Amino acid sequence: MEDDAALLVIYGKKGRPKKFLVKVKRGKVLHTHRGAIDLSSLIGKEWGCLVETSKGERVEVHRPTIADHMEKIGRVTQIIYPKDAGFMILKSGVKPGDTVIEIGTGSGAFTIALSNFLGAEGRIYSYELRKESIEIAERNIKLLRLNNVVLKHKDAKEGIDESDADAVFLDIPDPWELLPQVYERLKPNGKFVAFVPSCEQISKTVNMAREVGFGLIEVHEILDREYESDERRTRPLPMMVGHTGFIVIGRKISKEVAVKGSEEARA
Amino acid sequence: MEDDAALLVIYGKKGRPKKFLVKVKRGKVLHTHRGAIDLSSLIGKEWGCLVETSKGERVEVHRPTIADHMEKIGRVTQIIYPKDAGFMILKSGVKPGDTVIEIGTGSGAFTIALSNFLGAEGRIYSYELRKESIEIAERNIKLLRLNNVVLKHKDAKEGIDESDADAVFLDIPDPWELLPQVYERLKPNGKFVAFVPSCEQISKTVNMAREVGFGLIEVHEILDREYESDERRTRPLPMMVGHTGFIVIGRKISKEVAVKGSEEARA
Amino acid sequence: MEDDAALLVIYGKKGRPKKFLVKVKRGKVLHTHRGAIDLSSLIGKEWGCLVETSKGERVEVHRPTIADHMEKIGRVTQIIYPKDAGFMILKSGVKPGDTVIEIGTGSGAFTIALSNFLGAEGRIYSYELRKESIEIAERNIKLLRLNNVVLKHKDAKEGIDESDADAVFLDIPDPWELLPQVYERLKPNGKFVAFVPSCEQISKTVNMAREVGFGLIEVHEILDREYESDERRTRPLPMMVGHTGFIVIGRKISKEVAVKGSEEARA
């Protein structure tokens, strides 16, 4: 590894492991409460190696996963969490090579999850209105060397440029406003997946989705309960994330009936 | 569509939509409580079309997603659910083109989720001991025309043939028994992800994982709460799946310390 | 025991125990899938005794708790569950001897929980509009020989007759309509506790409660996860009740400021 992001993990006497997501760079030293680590010394080492701090404490060196990057980004800005992201992608029906549109890039946490799943042949067009978000997202995408993402600093309400999308993901406060346009931009049977924090937004999104012509509309909330386990005991952690958002999904249905109740079927 | 699986959805006067996962075949008729549908009439139609039953009821015709197939399989045998599958894949850090090993194919529900995410360049080696499971899994894999799955009717405890795997997924009653071998078969920093139904299994898996040399071990439980929403009200469904299984994840760490506490860092 | 309700419990080879809530009466025989039980033979026996069916299966004879009665009633009509009832009573701040008003008796499940907690000195005035509900509630109250409940077959919207209540419990579709009147009928700092199934009802109840003059408004949802445990394994049950209702609580606050920012405090 060199110029790569690395996830350093130090275990204390008790409590949860402490994680540091750093860039491995010549001449850089990471100072922690359990000693310093010369990051130069990691260059050329294998992922998954063990190193020692100046105080002799053991440190695990992990290649960060997408979920690790999301977790780090989530500590700074509000994001779609791994618990939500995995479910949203699976339910959207997308596969490597697909083309998707994202409305509301935010800091790019979900964008990088999508990018990873769609692979080199896939394409993500991601719209974001706020300049500071675009800048954070750009930094994150560059850090992860993603080649299949097109960031667009633009209000999607003024027009989505792409069409024939396999899925459209919306993480904005008023996704219902965009659903008529989203319907037009999707392939036949394409999906929309909206992420909204409140009950009122569920209701508005579902009702507009029905009106516009989406079928099989579902609303889910995903909860992630984490446990600790050692030789003596296994139990859920005392505090948990109680709420991030609700996931609303719909599938595009054509507006006209293709097959009228046929005589054969009646027989 | 022809010789394809299709998901037909009929809405009743009230209550939840009724779904039928069928194969669109010449000469086949689907009989439902709301009228018959001549499946021949769907041939050549677009995904997302609307058709009518012999009684004039509207039917949505969806191209089934991986999650739809999983849901159908889950009605017959015990499976890893979409809520778990999306999270397990995201946390495992795999990406299109990766090579993974699955121990415990079962009916293949998670296998098809993996297959979809790894894409044409990816590879899944899936071990299953029970003959009847292998047969169900084979049928499901064929139905979905997956080309990146190698099913192995073999007890993984007698030896895993592949090495350098990016991740190993275990859905067997005693994953801890296999962890020493799994450790050997993983790439540096490769991940194992085990799915276990009981607390006692969490404990045994976590303790063996620590002993064998895995780092950053996490235990999660994912809950999926479904809501219904219409013009008048939004609320969680009265019954929910209360438990499927716990997810234990670990990352391979080398057994020797690569970098001793260096002088530079001490300065 | 004689002419008492008894809870008979039979364990099968596997699976959950089967419960029968019966009245112990001379000449009555209970027929079950595991043999018959002559209920006369229980007369004069102690609570907690073991009896045998005609097939030699062991049967536990429990004195039914309030929660057992609620569970039985809940199998027939929609009720406030024990998980909700215990919390609602505790948060309402009531104690033995208090006077409370219940709007929406329903089948009386919550009424009997209240009755048990308030004791002989307490008093519950319970309003119900629907005749068939009143009849079921009357039967349940008689069965349990409750002396502190006054059932009123009357629409509370046409006037609540009592005043100076310690708490008012509302289990009706539109509790917000009654809140202005409830405010008048409560003691200073008395509480209202409303039980509502949908998000829209939370919002309307909370907003009206603020407007009318309630303080410290809280909204809770209580979930009850049941586990099974034996020598081999401990795990949550596969299915659970996913939703019953939301609990909204408020405390009466006077409308005028009693103490203006005093000089002493300013010093």
Added chain:
Amino acid sequence: MEDDAALLVIYGKKGRPKKFLVKVKRGKVLHTHRGAIDLSSLIGKEWGCLVETSKGERVEVHRPTIADHMEKIGRVTQIIYPKDAGFMILKSGVKPGDTVIEIGTGSGAFTIALSNFLGAEGRIYSYELRKESIEIAERNIKLLRLNNVVLKHKDAKEGIDESDADAVFLDIPDPWELLPQVYERLKPNGKFVAFVPSCEQISKTVNMAREVGFGLIEVHEILDREYESDERRTRPLPMMVGHTGFIVIGRKISKEVAVKGSEEARA
């Protein structure tokens, strides 16, 4: 009010209300970030009154409920929460006037909930080993002027002095050790209710309870989800208490069969 505990509530511009549980005493001033409150000025005022701070901010003056006291105690020491306490009491089947034994007083949070529910005629014998816990509990019981609690600074394992208890509540790390003795101290069909934080403790408690002769054993976990709601939106709070403990309940069953499969029932 005078020499009473009062719950003062101040609302900020946004966020959750700030609560102060204070003793109303002559000459005492409470200083908050939103101004000072002269507590003398509350003497003689009604519960539920509104007062102003020196900065002119409105303050609600509530008579603290048992749940308010529990919440306050819970901020300092580990306690059984209101969500658990209400359920435990309801499921234990106790009623005003009953006699119960508590093993593990802790800081007395659950003791005061029990005391409130059992009323003046009820009696709680509460055992606690640790001196510092007994002192905190004594202070809390005195503050609330409870007359039905007998605190015992004693290890219950060396002998429980009372018998014929309606229920025994256990909040100690190894409740299974005491179950044989608890069985002896209970009335026929009396209940034990144990509160334990880990899965391993569930298993040991349940297995010992079966062995000792308890029937209808149940394991529950109660989760409390809190919501916020205003004119614009309704949603669960972002963080929640993820775990406090599991509740194990059993009912005493006699060891001999009282009624053998009778001839009448066989007919």
